[in-house]
Amino acid sequence: MRNAFIVQLFLTTIPPVQHPVSKVVAAPGSDVTLGCPFSYSEADNILNLVVNWQRGDTEVVHSYYQGKDQLEKQSAAYSGRTKLYPDQLTEGSASLTLMGLLASDHGEYTCIAANEQGTSKGRHLLLVAVHQDRAASAWIEAPYDEPQFEVQTTCGSMVLSYTFMQGFPQPVLLWRNKAGSDITNQSHTRADLDSKGRYVVQSKMELKATETQTITIEMSLGMLNQSFSRSITLHPLPECCENPAGPRNHYMILSVRRESAGATQRTVVLVLLREDTMTTGPQTLSNGEEGFSLTTAH
Numbered sequence: 001m002r003n004a005f006i007v008q009l010f011l012t013t014i015p016p017v018q019h020p021v022s023k024v025v026a027a028p029g030s031d032v033t034l035g036c037p038f039s040y041s042e043a044d045n046i047l048n049l050v051v052n053w054q055r056g057d058t059e060v061v062h063s064y065y066q067g068k069d070q071l072e073k074q075s076a077a078y079s080g081r082t083k084l085y086p087d088q089l090t091e092g093s094a095s096l097t098l099m100g101l102l103a104s105d106h107g108e109y110t111c112i113a114a115n116e117q118g119t120s121k122g123r124h125l126l127l128v129a130v131h132q133d134r135a136a137s138a139w140i141e142a143p144y145d146e147p148q149f150e151v152q153t154t155c156g157s158m159v160l161s162y163t164f165m166q167g168f169p170q171p172v173l174l175w176r177n178k179a180g181s182d183i184t185n186q187s188h189t190r191a192d193l194d195s196k197g198r199y200v201v202q203s204k205m206e207l208k209a210t211e212t213q214t215i216t217i218e219m220s221l222g223m224l225n226q227s228f229s230r231s232i233t234l235h236p237l238p239e240c241c242e243n244p245a246g247p248r249n250h251y252m253i254l255s256v257r258r259e260s261a262g263a264t265q266r267t268v269v270l271v272l273l274r275e276d277t278m279t280t281g282p283q284t285l286s287n288g289e290e291g292f293s294l295t296t297a298h
Helices: 002-012
Strands: 022-026 032-034 050-055 059-065 082-084 096-098 107-115 118-128 130-133 138-140 148-153 157-167 172-176 188-193 199-208 213-221 226-236 252-260 266-271 283-288 291-296
Touching: 022 032, 032 118, 059 082, 059 096, 148 226, 157 213, 157 226, 172 199, 199 213
Parallel strands: 022 118
Antiparallel strands: 032 096, 050 059, 050 107, 082 096, 107 118, 130 138, 148 157, 148 283, 157 199, 172 213, 188 199, 213 226, 226 252, 252 266, 283 291
């Protein structure tokens, strides 16, 4: 019993071998093979090997154990489109081929292989390109949705935030001041991939709210010729900053100029954002499907 306990303790304290995430870009309709190396020796019993491929946290792509494929719990989206290579398992490879790639196959794939040697875990970020013209074999990016913007204001400062979603690859973003000078280095941009392998890009710029300012953000997406240009002009009245102890009547005229490739210019003017005597926190202006909304943190 004592020896059994020691063996069990030894096995549970060995961390799994983690392989770095690899990025794979492939075309729709093609086949792609994702690697999964693990430790294997001639003394190992293949019947004790367990291999599981999944997409995201829960979607089963392919499973292998007890010496054969086990596809009862395989996601219907991958039925008939996966292939594991039994002859490679004894060489320490649990590579999986995905056949007939679909745009919806975007995402992160994880392979877990466990046997007497321990556990190995590998991850792949699969990005399926978008095909525009098969005759010309022109591969383009996935276009981004209309950007969402948010303005957070206090008496002395303002934070502009733009979010671009559902696109690929990562776009080029530029911030410019009224003179047209590049001030991108003053911004903070974060880019993340969603479960489908498309980008969510958020860029923020903090400004002083004590003087009139015009700020422009530009987004471009290479071969797709997709571009956005948004200019925001802030005209603050400085009463609350000049007299913080007095009535808090903070008015602004916020005009938003919108330009898109191939689209007519539009200007939205938002007048009289007011911070009154009942306001104790910053105000947030954001746009959505139903227009603009203003909220105040108390």
